Amino acid sequence: MPRDADIVVIGAGIVGAATARALAGYAGTVLLLEQFELGHTRGSSHGTSRIFRLNYPDPRFVRMALGADGEWRRLESECGERLIERAGCLDLGPVARETERALAACGARYETLSADEVRARWPLRLDEGQTAVYQPDGGVTRADRAHAALVAGAVAGGVELREQTPVRALALDRGEVRVATDGAELTARAVVVTAGAWSPRLLGTAGIDLAVVPTRETVVYLDVPSAGEVPPLIDYDARPAAGEGGIDRVGQSAYALAAPGVGLKAGLHHSGPVTDPDDEPTPTAAIADWVSEWAVRRYVDVGERLGAETCLYTNTADEGFVLERHGRVVIGSACSGHGFKFAPVVGRTLAALALEAAD
Numbered sequence: 001m002p003r004d005a006d007i008v009v010i011g012a013g014i015v016g017a018a019t020a021r022a023l024a025g026y027a028g029t030v031l032l033l034e035q036f037e038l039g040h041t042r043g044s045s046h047g048t049s050r051i052f053r054l055n056y057p058d059p060r061f062v063r064m065a066l067g068a069d070g071e072w073r074r075l076e077s078e079c080g081e082r083l084i085e086r087a088g089c090l091d092l093g094p095v096a097r098e099t100e101r102a103l104a105a106c107g108a109r110y111e112t113l114s115a116d117e118v119r120a121r122w123p124l125r126l127d128e129g130q131t132a133v134y135q136p137d138g139g140v141t142r143a144d145r146a147h148a149a150l151v152a153g154a155v156a157g158g159v160e161l162r163e164q165t166p167v168r169a170l171a172l173d174r175g176e177v178r179v180a181t182d183g184a185e186l187t188a189r190a191v192v193v194t195a196g197a198w199s200p201r202l203l204g205t206a207g208i209d210l211a212v213v214p215t216r217e218t219v220v221y222l223d224v225p226s227a228g229e230v231p232p233l234i235d236y237d238a239r240p241a242a243g244e245g246g247i248d249r250v251g252q253s254a255y256a257l258a259a260p261g262v263g264l265k266a267g268l269h270h271s272g273p274v275t276d277p278d279d280e281p282t283p284t285a286a287i288a289d290w291v292s293e294w295a296v297r298r299y300v301d302v303g304e305r306l307g308a309e310t311c312l313y314t315n316t317a318d319e320g321f322v323l324e325r326h327g328r329v330v331i332g333s334a335c336s337g338h339g340f341k342f343a344p345v346v347g348r349t350l351a352a353l354a355l356e357a358a359d
Protein backbone atom coordinates (compact mmCIF):
# COMPACT_ATOMS: atom_id res chain seq x y z
CA MET A 1 0.00 0.00 0.00
CA PRO A 2 1.47 3.43 -0.89
CA ARG A 3 2.41 5.63 2.04
CA ASP A 4 0.94 9.13 2.50
CA ALA A 5 4.30 10.59 3.48
CA ASP A 6 7.87 9.69 4.15
CA ILE A 7 8.09 11.99 7.15
CA VAL A 8 5.28 13.61 9.16
CA VAL A 9 6.22 16.46 11.51
CA ILE A 10 3.53 16.92 14.17
CA GLY A 11 3.23 20.43 15.61
CA ALA A 12 4.09 23.67 13.81
CA GLY A 13 5.48 25.76 16.64
CA ILE A 14 9.02 27.08 16.26
CA VAL A 15 10.61 23.63 16.71
CA GLY A 16 8.34 21.89 14.18
CA ALA A 17 8.77 24.79 11.75
CA ALA A 18 12.57 24.61 12.07
CA THR A 19 12.52 20.83 11.60
CA ALA A 20 10.35 21.14 8.50
CA ARG A 21 12.66 23.89 7.19
CA ALA A 22 15.65 21.60 7.67
CA LEU A 23 13.83 18.92 5.66
CA ALA A 24 13.14 21.31 2.76
CA GLY A 25 14.55 19.92 -0.45
CA TYR A 26 14.43 16.32 0.77
CA ALA A 27 13.41 14.08 -2.10
CA GLY A 28 10.62 12.33 -0.15
CA THR A 29 7.21 13.63 0.95
CA VAL A 30 7.11 15.70 4.14
CA LEU A 31 3.89 16.79 5.89
CA LEU A 32 3.78 19.39 8.67
CA LEU A 33 0.58 18.99 10.69
CA GLU A 34 -0.72 21.63 13.12
CA GLN A 35 -3.80 21.16 15.31
CA PHE A 36 -4.68 24.89 15.32
CA GLU A 37 -3.87 27.74 12.90
CA LEU A 38 -0.32 29.08 12.50
CA GLY A 39 0.44 31.85 14.99
CA HIS A 40 -2.15 30.68 17.54
CA THR A 41 -1.61 31.75 21.14
CA ARG A 42 -2.21 28.50 23.05
CA GLY A 43 1.28 26.98 22.86
CA SER A 44 4.83 28.24 23.44
CA SER A 45 5.94 30.07 20.30
CA HIS A 46 3.50 32.99 19.86
CA GLY A 47 4.18 36.70 20.22
CA THR A 48 6.58 39.16 18.64
CA SER A 49 9.75 38.55 20.67
CA ARG A 50 12.06 36.15 22.51
CA ILE A 51 15.45 36.74 24.08
CA PHE A 52 18.42 35.60 22.01
CA ARG A 53 21.43 35.28 24.29
CA LEU A 54 24.82 33.69 24.59
CA ASN A 55 24.62 34.48 28.32
CA TYR A 56 24.43 31.12 30.03
CA PRO A 57 26.23 29.87 33.13
CA ASP A 58 26.66 26.48 31.40
CA PRO A 59 29.27 26.52 28.57
CA ARG A 60 27.34 23.78 26.72
CA PHE A 61 24.46 26.19 26.19
CA VAL A 62 26.87 29.01 25.24
CA ARG A 63 28.34 26.79 22.52
CA MET A 64 24.88 25.73 21.35
CA ALA A 65 23.78 29.40 21.21
CA LEU A 66 26.90 30.24 19.17
CA GLY A 67 25.87 27.52 16.70
CA ALA A 68 22.32 28.87 16.61
CA ASP A 69 23.65 32.38 16.02
CA GLY A 70 25.28 31.25 12.77
CA GLU A 71 22.08 29.48 11.70
CA TRP A 72 19.91 32.57 12.38
CA ARG A 73 22.33 34.75 10.41
CA ARG A 74 22.16 32.30 7.49
CA LEU A 75 18.35 32.32 7.62
CA GLU A 76 18.36 36.13 7.72
CA SER A 77 20.42 36.31 4.55
CA GLU A 78 18.22 33.69 2.85
CA CYS A 79 14.94 35.42 3.67
CA GLY A 80 16.30 38.97 3.35
CA GLU A 81 14.87 40.02 6.70
CA ARG A 82 16.38 40.88 10.06
CA LEU A 83 15.20 38.29 12.57
CA ILE A 84 17.34 39.29 15.58
CA GLU A 85 17.60 42.89 16.78
CA ARG A 86 21.15 42.95 18.18
CA ALA A 87 20.71 45.05 21.31
CA GLY A 88 22.99 42.80 23.40
CA CYS A 89 21.88 41.13 26.60
CA LEU A 90 22.29 42.15 30.24
CA ASP A 91 22.39 39.85 33.29
CA LEU A 92 22.19 41.03 36.90
CA GLY A 93 22.94 39.07 40.05
CA PRO A 94 25.14 36.27 41.32
CA VAL A 95 24.62 33.90 38.36
CA ALA A 96 26.24 36.58 36.21
CA ARG A 97 29.66 35.58 37.67
CA GLU A 98 29.21 32.02 36.37
CA THR A 99 28.00 33.42 33.06
CA GLU A 100 31.22 35.42 32.73
CA ARG A 101 33.28 32.26 33.25
CA ALA A 102 31.24 30.34 30.67
CA LEU A 103 31.44 33.14 28.09
CA ALA A 104 35.20 33.44 28.62
CA ALA A 105 35.64 29.66 28.26
CA CYS A 106 33.83 29.80 24.89
CA GLY A 107 35.70 32.86 23.62
CA ALA A 108 32.57 35.04 23.60
CA ARG A 109 32.74 38.80 24.18
CA TYR A 110 31.39 40.36 27.37
CA GLU A 111 31.81 43.35 29.66
CA THR A 112 31.33 43.58 33.41
CA LEU A 113 29.58 46.84 34.26
CA SER A 114 29.00 48.66 37.53
CA ALA A 115 25.58 50.05 38.44
CA ASP A 116 26.76 53.53 37.44
CA GLU A 117 28.03 52.31 34.07
CA VAL A 118 24.71 50.61 33.37
CA ARG A 119 22.78 53.74 34.36
CA ALA A 120 24.99 55.84 32.09
CA ARG A 121 24.20 53.64 29.07
CA TRP A 122 20.54 52.76 29.49
CA PRO A 123 17.45 54.16 31.23
CA LEU A 124 17.57 51.52 33.96
CA ARG A 125 17.70 51.63 37.75
CA LEU A 126 20.16 49.29 39.47
CA ASP A 127 20.69 48.90 43.19
CA GLU A 128 23.87 50.34 44.66
CA GLY A 129 26.69 47.80 44.45
CA GLN A 130 24.95 45.69 41.80
CA THR A 131 27.01 44.61 38.81
CA ALA A 132 25.91 43.44 35.39
CA VAL A 133 27.31 41.31 32.60
CA TYR A 134 26.70 42.75 29.14
CA GLN A 135 27.06 40.47 26.11
CA PRO A 136 26.79 42.40 22.83
CA ASP A 137 25.82 39.56 20.45
CA GLY A 138 22.48 38.88 22.14
CA GLY A 139 19.25 40.66 21.42
CA VAL A 140 15.60 40.26 20.61
CA THR A 141 14.46 37.57 18.20
CA ARG A 142 11.49 38.77 16.15
CA ALA A 143 9.60 35.61 17.07
CA ASP A 144 6.63 35.91 14.73
CA ARG A 145 8.87 36.80 11.77
CA ALA A 146 11.32 34.00 12.57
CA HIS A 147 8.47 31.49 12.69
CA ALA A 148 7.00 32.79 9.43
CA ALA A 149 10.43 32.65 7.72
CA LEU A 150 10.99 29.04 8.75
CA VAL A 151 7.51 27.95 7.61
CA ALA A 152 7.90 29.83 4.31
CA GLY A 153 11.29 28.18 3.72
CA ALA A 154 9.81 24.76 4.47
CA VAL A 155 6.86 25.22 2.13
CA ALA A 156 9.10 26.64 -0.63
CA GLY A 157 11.26 23.54 -0.22
CA GLY A 158 8.33 21.17 -0.83
CA VAL A 159 6.93 20.57 2.66
CA GLU A 160 3.12 20.38 2.73
CA LEU A 161 1.59 22.30 5.65
CA ARG A 162 -1.82 21.25 6.96
CA GLU A 163 -3.36 23.49 9.63
CA GLN A 164 -6.42 22.53 11.74
CA THR A 165 -5.20 18.93 11.64
CA PRO A 166 -4.91 17.47 15.13
CA VAL A 167 -3.20 14.11 15.40
CA ARG A 168 -5.12 11.94 17.83
CA ALA A 169 -2.90 8.87 18.05
CA LEU A 170 0.21 7.19 16.74
CA ALA A 171 0.61 3.47 16.16
CA LEU A 172 3.84 1.73 15.28
CA ASP A 173 3.36 -0.89 12.63
CA ARG A 174 5.68 -3.04 10.56
CA GLY A 175 7.97 -0.58 8.79
CA GLU A 176 5.67 2.42 9.19
CA VAL A 177 3.87 4.69 11.62
CA ARG A 178 0.11 5.14 11.46
CA VAL A 179 -0.97 8.69 12.23
CA ALA A 180 -4.64 9.06 13.21
CA THR A 181 -6.19 12.43 12.39
CA ASP A 182 -9.88 13.40 12.54
CA GLY A 183 -10.22 13.12 8.80
CA ALA A 184 -8.15 10.08 7.93
CA GLU A 185 -5.38 7.77 8.99
CA LEU A 186 -2.06 8.62 7.37
CA THR A 187 0.92 6.33 7.06
CA ALA A 188 4.52 7.47 7.18
CA ARG A 189 7.98 5.98 7.31
CA ALA A 190 8.86 8.26 10.24
CA VAL A 191 7.23 10.91 12.42
CA VAL A 192 8.75 13.79 14.35
CA VAL A 193 6.73 14.81 17.40
CA THR A 194 7.27 18.52 18.05
CA ALA A 195 3.96 18.97 19.83
CA GLY A 196 5.26 21.06 22.74
CA ALA A 197 3.22 20.63 25.92
CA TRP A 198 0.90 18.18 24.14
CA SER A 199 3.76 15.76 23.37
CA PRO A 200 3.44 13.43 26.39
CA ARG A 201 -0.24 12.78 25.65
CA LEU A 202 0.36 12.03 21.98
CA LEU A 203 3.45 9.90 22.59
CA GLY A 204 1.53 7.97 25.25
CA THR A 205 -0.76 6.63 22.50
CA ALA A 206 2.32 4.91 21.04
CA GLY A 207 3.45 3.64 24.44
CA ILE A 208 6.32 6.15 24.68
CA ASP A 209 6.83 7.86 28.02
CA LEU A 210 8.09 11.46 27.91
CA ALA A 211 9.08 12.86 31.31
CA VAL A 212 8.22 16.54 30.90
CA VAL A 213 5.91 18.77 32.93
CA PRO A 214 3.96 21.62 31.28
CA THR A 215 3.56 24.84 33.24
CA ARG A 216 1.52 27.91 32.34
CA GLU A 217 3.69 31.02 32.59
CA THR A 218 2.34 34.57 32.76
CA VAL A 219 3.86 37.51 30.87
CA VAL A 220 2.82 41.15 31.06
CA TYR A 221 3.09 43.88 28.44
CA LEU A 222 3.87 47.38 29.63
CA ASP A 223 4.04 50.73 27.92
CA VAL A 224 7.78 51.57 28.16
CA PRO A 225 8.90 54.10 25.51
CA SER A 226 12.60 53.16 25.97
CA ALA A 227 11.95 49.39 25.57
CA GLY A 228 13.58 49.18 22.14
CA GLU A 229 16.82 50.85 23.34
CA VAL A 230 17.45 48.62 26.35
CA PRO A 231 18.98 45.14 25.95
CA PRO A 232 16.94 42.17 27.17
CA LEU A 233 17.46 42.04 30.92
CA ILE A 234 17.65 38.95 33.15
CA ASP A 235 17.58 39.89 36.82
CA TYR A 236 18.72 36.96 38.96
CA ASP A 237 18.55 39.24 42.04
CA ALA A 238 14.79 39.63 41.69
CA ARG A 239 12.33 37.06 43.00
CA PRO A 240 9.35 37.38 45.31
CA ALA A 241 9.68 36.03 48.85
CA ALA A 242 7.90 32.70 49.39
CA GLY A 243 4.16 33.39 49.62
CA GLU A 244 4.56 37.09 48.73
CA GLY A 245 1.38 38.43 47.13
CA GLY A 246 -0.03 34.90 47.06
CA ILE A 247 2.65 33.63 44.61
CA ASP A 248 3.10 29.86 45.05
CA ARG A 249 6.26 29.35 42.94
CA VAL A 250 8.83 32.11 43.41
CA GLY A 251 10.56 31.40 40.09
CA GLN A 252 14.23 31.79 39.17
CA SER A 253 14.66 35.31 37.79
CA ALA A 254 12.70 38.28 36.52
CA TYR A 255 13.26 39.17 32.87
CA ALA A 256 12.17 41.74 30.34
CA LEU A 257 12.69 42.47 26.66
CA ALA A 258 11.27 44.67 23.97
CA ALA A 259 8.13 43.36 22.30
CA PRO A 260 8.31 45.15 18.92
CA GLY A 261 5.06 46.87 18.11
CA VAL A 262 3.76 46.43 21.65
CA GLY A 263 6.09 47.73 24.40
CA LEU A 264 8.01 45.87 27.09
CA LYS A 265 7.36 42.17 27.73
CA ALA A 266 8.22 40.98 31.24
CA GLY A 267 7.92 37.78 33.25
CA LEU A 268 9.14 35.73 36.19
CA HIS A 269 10.96 32.65 34.83
CA HIS A 270 9.59 29.31 36.12
CA SER A 271 6.85 30.73 38.33
CA GLY A 272 3.79 29.30 36.57
CA PRO A 273 1.57 26.48 37.82
CA VAL A 274 1.59 22.96 36.40
CA THR A 275 -1.11 22.89 33.74
CA ASP A 276 -3.02 20.91 31.16
CA PRO A 277 -2.23 22.54 27.79
CA ASP A 278 -5.94 22.47 26.91
CA ASP A 279 -6.95 24.49 29.99
CA GLU A 280 -8.10 28.07 29.51
CA PRO A 281 -5.05 30.35 29.05
CA THR A 282 -5.74 32.54 32.08
CA PRO A 283 -2.82 34.65 33.39
CA THR A 284 -1.95 34.42 37.10
CA ALA A 285 -2.91 37.84 38.50
CA ALA A 286 -0.43 37.74 41.42
CA ILE A 287 2.50 37.12 39.05
CA ALA A 288 1.35 39.82 36.63
CA ASP A 289 1.21 42.30 39.54
CA TRP A 290 4.61 41.32 40.95
CA VAL A 291 6.31 41.47 37.54
CA SER A 292 4.78 44.89 36.80
CA GLU A 293 6.09 46.22 40.13
CA TRP A 294 9.56 44.79 39.42
CA ALA A 295 9.58 46.52 36.03
CA VAL A 296 8.70 49.84 37.68
CA ARG A 297 11.70 49.37 40.00
CA ARG A 298 14.14 48.65 37.12
CA TYR A 299 12.96 50.82 34.19
CA VAL A 300 12.70 54.59 34.49
CA ASP A 301 9.78 55.12 32.11
CA VAL A 302 7.14 52.48 32.82
CA GLY A 303 3.65 53.60 31.88
CA GLU A 304 0.41 51.62 31.97
CA ARG A 305 0.07 47.84 31.85
CA LEU A 306 -1.14 46.99 28.36
CA GLY A 307 -2.14 43.41 29.03
CA ALA A 308 -1.10 39.95 30.15
CA GLU A 309 -1.11 36.53 28.53
CA THR A 310 0.09 33.01 29.14
CA CYS A 311 2.62 30.84 27.35
CA LEU A 312 3.49 27.20 28.05
CA TYR A 313 6.81 25.87 29.28
CA THR A 314 7.42 22.14 28.71
CA ASN A 315 9.89 21.42 31.48
CA THR A 316 12.58 18.78 31.80
CA ALA A 317 14.27 18.21 35.17
CA ASP A 318 17.50 20.03 34.21
CA GLU A 319 16.34 22.50 31.52
CA GLY A 320 18.00 20.30 28.89
CA PHE A 321 16.10 19.21 25.80
CA VAL A 322 14.75 15.86 24.67
CA LEU A 323 16.03 15.18 21.15
CA GLU A 324 15.83 11.46 20.58
CA ARG A 325 14.68 8.67 18.32
CA HIS A 326 12.54 5.69 19.29
CA GLY A 327 12.61 3.57 16.13
CA ARG A 328 10.52 5.47 13.59
CA VAL A 329 9.40 8.12 16.10
CA VAL A 330 11.61 11.17 16.71
CA ILE A 331 10.92 13.42 19.70
CA GLY A 332 11.82 17.09 19.86
CA SER A 333 10.86 18.59 23.19
CA ALA A 334 12.97 21.73 23.31
CA CYS A 335 11.48 24.20 25.69
CA SER A 336 11.95 24.53 29.50
CA GLY A 337 11.35 28.19 28.75
CA HIS A 338 14.50 28.85 26.72
CA GLY A 339 14.24 26.87 23.50
CA PHE A 340 13.31 29.47 20.90
CA LYS A 341 16.86 30.70 20.29
CA PHE A 342 18.08 27.15 19.61
CA ALA A 343 15.34 26.22 17.12
CA PRO A 344 17.49 26.19 13.94
CA VAL A 345 20.11 23.85 15.45
CA VAL A 346 17.48 21.70 17.13
CA GLY A 347 15.55 21.54 13.84
CA ARG A 348 18.65 20.29 12.01
CA THR A 349 19.26 17.63 14.65
CA LEU A 350 15.65 16.42 14.50
CA ALA A 351 15.68 16.43 10.70
CA ALA A 352 18.82 14.27 10.69
CA LEU A 353 17.19 11.83 13.14
CA ALA A 354 14.04 11.75 10.97
CA LEU A 355 16.03 10.92 7.83
CA GLU A 356 17.74 8.11 9.73
CA ALA A 357 14.35 6.86 10.98
CA ALA A 358 12.81 6.97 7.49
CA ASP A 359 15.72 5.10 5.92
Ligand SMILES: Cc1cc2nc3c(=O)[nH]c(=O)nc-3n(C[C@H](O)[C@H](O)[C@H](O)COP(=O)(O)OP(=O)(O)OC[C@H]3O[C@@H](n4cnc5c(N)ncnc54)[C@H](O)[C@@H]3O)c2cc1C
Nearest residue numbers: 011013015035043044045051167196198311335339340341
Ligand atom coordinates in the same frame (compact mmCIF):
# COMPACT_ATOMS: atom_id res chain seq x y z
C1 LIG B 1 6.66 33.04 28.55
C2 LIG B 1 7.71 32.42 27.70
C3 LIG B 1 8.88 33.11 27.47
C4 LIG B 1 9.90 32.53 26.73
N1 LIG B 1 11.01 33.26 26.49
C5 LIG B 1 12.00 32.73 25.75
C6 LIG B 1 13.11 33.51 25.40
O1 LIG B 1 13.19 34.69 25.77
N2 LIG B 1 14.10 32.94 24.66
C7 LIG B 1 14.03 31.65 24.23
O2 LIG B 1 14.96 31.20 23.56
N3 LIG B 1 12.96 30.88 24.53
C8 LIG B 1 11.94 31.40 25.25
N4 LIG B 1 10.84 30.67 25.54
C9 LIG B 1 10.79 29.26 25.12
C10 LIG B 1 10.35 29.09 23.69
O3 LIG B 1 9.32 29.97 23.38
C11 LIG B 1 9.97 27.62 23.53
O4 LIG B 1 11.11 26.82 23.82
C12 LIG B 1 9.50 27.29 22.13
O5 LIG B 1 8.52 28.20 21.69
C13 LIG B 1 8.94 25.87 22.12
O6 LIG B 1 8.39 25.63 20.86
P1 LIG B 1 7.71 24.26 20.48
O7 LIG B 1 7.61 24.26 19.01
O8 LIG B 1 8.40 23.14 21.17
O9 LIG B 1 6.26 24.31 21.17
P2 LIG B 1 4.92 25.02 20.65
O10 LIG B 1 5.17 26.38 20.18
O11 LIG B 1 3.89 24.85 21.71
O12 LIG B 1 4.53 24.16 19.38
C14 LIG B 1 3.92 22.91 19.48
C15 LIG B 1 2.83 22.90 18.41
O13 LIG B 1 2.31 21.60 18.30
C16 LIG B 1 0.92 21.70 18.07
N5 LIG B 1 0.34 20.42 18.44
C17 LIG B 1 0.29 19.90 19.69
N6 LIG B 1 -0.31 18.68 19.67
C18 LIG B 1 -0.64 18.44 18.39
C19 LIG B 1 -1.28 17.37 17.74
N7 LIG B 1 -1.68 16.28 18.43
N8 LIG B 1 -1.50 17.44 16.42
C20 LIG B 1 -1.07 18.54 15.70
N9 LIG B 1 -0.46 19.60 16.29
C21 LIG B 1 -0.23 19.55 17.59
C22 LIG B 1 0.51 22.84 18.97
O14 LIG B 1 -0.74 23.38 18.62
C23 LIG B 1 1.66 23.80 18.79
O15 LIG B 1 1.42 24.71 17.74
C24 LIG B 1 9.78 31.21 26.25
C25 LIG B 1 8.60 30.51 26.46
C26 LIG B 1 7.57 31.11 27.15
C27 LIG B 1 6.31 30.33 27.39
